[in-house]
Amino acid sequence: MENLTVHGQERPRKAHEGAAEHPRGTAPRSTDPQAQQRMMALLHGALVTQLLVVAEEFGIAEILAGGPAPVSQLARRCGAHERSLHRLLRALASQGVFQEVEAGTFALTPLAETLRADVPGSVRAWIRFWGMPEKLQAINSLSYSVRTGRPAFPHVHGTEWWSYLAAHPEHAELFNDAMGEMARRVHAVAVESCDLSGVRRVVDVGGGQGHLLATILPRHPELRATLLDQPSVIRGAKAVLEAAGVADRVDLVGGDFFDGVPEGADTYLLSMILHDWDDEQCITVLEVIRRAMAPDAQVVVIDAIVPAGNTPHDGKLRDTVMMALHPGRERTEAEFSALFAAAGLRHVSTTGLASSTGLLVARAYPVVGRREESGAGGGPASGA
Incomplete structure (x- = not known):
């Protein structure tokens, strides 16, 4: 097996390296465009989650419960930067959450209704809990769990989940609200x-x-x-x-x-x-x-x-x-x-x-x- 030269030094080529190389004189086969689009949509999943968390944080769905409103009005009422809020809502509207009914004016959709607090089927508490940074940090460290077979949360935060909630009543409230919902x-x-x-x-x-x-x-x-x-x-x-x-x-x-x-x-x-x-x-x-x-x-x-x-x-x-x-x-x-x-x-x-x-x-x-x-x-x- 030939060696690789890295930073001027040779090292043995690992068994998996080069396994997918194509024979000389042949062009690599293109991947299915639909598969590429599907994979990109999957990658965007975490981003959409965070957009929903931010929309809930600013209470956009509750404000729009009274009817469509221009971004300028929404920004004043929730204390957001107008152009940035428009970009957030535009992105969510592309996913069916909110609808830009005319340029710069947004309205609720059936999907966005679930962000409201007191409607049947609300998932607002669940979104707030999902956006808990400490929870996301553990999920972002999932490779530790896959590598070791142990939960990542204690590894990241120095204590197990239930002890953490007992010591942080504000986060325990998020958890209890989500479980109640x-x-x-x-x-x-x-x-x-x-x-x-x-x-x-x-x-x-x-x-x-x-x-x-x-x-x-x-x-x-x-x-x-x-x-x-x-x-x-x-x-x-x-x-x-x-x-x-x-x-x-x-x-x-x-x-x-x-x-x-x-x-x-x-x-x-x-x-x-x-x-x-x-x-x-x-x-x-x-x-x-x-x-x-x-x-x-x-x-x-x-x-x-x-x-x-x-x-x-x-x-x-x-x-x-x-x-x-x-x-x-x-x-x-x-x-x-x-x-x-x-x-x-x-x-x-x-x-x-x-x-x-x-x-x-x-x-x-x-x-x-x-x-x-x-x-x-x-x-x-x-x-x-």
């Missing part, structure tokens, strides 16, 4: 796909500030609930539950679900919890729940359920965010089944709901003969 918009729909007939008490394990309970309890007037999360988190739950008119039906419990959960409930809800943790930690949480649950109780897990192969799925992209922030990951149905089995639970059903969410139900094996029954044939009924 997701709970109201997506997870409540998932719970409604589960049969809650006969359920008397549900424990929302790691349920944040109660946004999911605030959405589902009004639809089930006979249902009572317990909300379990860190004391610093559930302090914000009272206002959320009172606004929904269900505060008198929810017990607030501050605690750590690795140590224990309230006993005797017939449904234990884990909404976007297990994906934060590695397999051993997930099994610990599930074992804690199994010891606490009533004999006929169920565990309901809401999480992405990653399909095999090349099927597009939001969970496959979100999994790389988990890789940067947490020791956990998004999982396949089979991987969830394995977690349940390791914790002494029986996976009984799966419902695929959307590209980002699925719902799995597990129950405890009978105390007598559990080992024999766990080895029986037959898999879970799947609606995925």
Whole structure:
């Protein structure tokens, strides 16, 4: 193998170098122009994200809720540089976010409506959370995670994600708002796909500030609930539950679900919890729940359920965010089944709901003969 000369010194040519060289006398084959355009669109994805974050920061969608407005007026109202704001809006309009209805005048589009705070389907809190610089720094260091198998966030910031949020209440608020938005918009729909007939008490394990309970309890007037999360988190739950008119039906419990959960409930809800943790930690949480649950109780897990192969799925992209922030990951149905089995639970059903969410139900094996029954044939009924 010939050597390369670099800065006047020879070094051995690496095995992969020159592998794609073309034989002498032949021209390199051009790549597909459509593939080039697709790749450039992918590269621009991070840029579009940042444009959305800035548009939300300046409250453009809220200002335009009153109707189209010229950039000069928008700039005065939000405190922006007029020409720079026009360039921002022009770029977003090219993506269907806002519309330049005439030269220098912009209006909302259905896509831009989702940037508003108080409209159904709003993603404003999620955009604000996505723009959190510390989160983006970890994602920008994703190569560290790929190289080492460890989350990049502690490597970049010197502390793990949850400790960082506990020490920075303003960022914890961003996180809680985004999770609440997701709970109201997506997870409540998932719970409604589960049969809650006969359920008397549900424990929302790691349920944040109660946004999911605030959405589902009004639809089930006979249902009572317990909300379990860190004391610093559930302090914000009272206002959320009172606004929904269900505060008198929810017990607030501050605690750590690795140590224990309230006993005797017939449904234990884990909404976007297990994906934060590695397999051993997930099994610990599930074992804690199994010891606490009533004999006929169920565990309901809401999480992405990653399909095999090349099927597009939001969970496959979100999994790389988990890789940067947490020791956990998004999982396949089979991987969830394995977690349940390791914790002494029986996976009984799966419902695929959307590209980002699925719902799995597990129950405890009978105390007598559990080992024999766990080895029986037959898999879970799947609606995925």
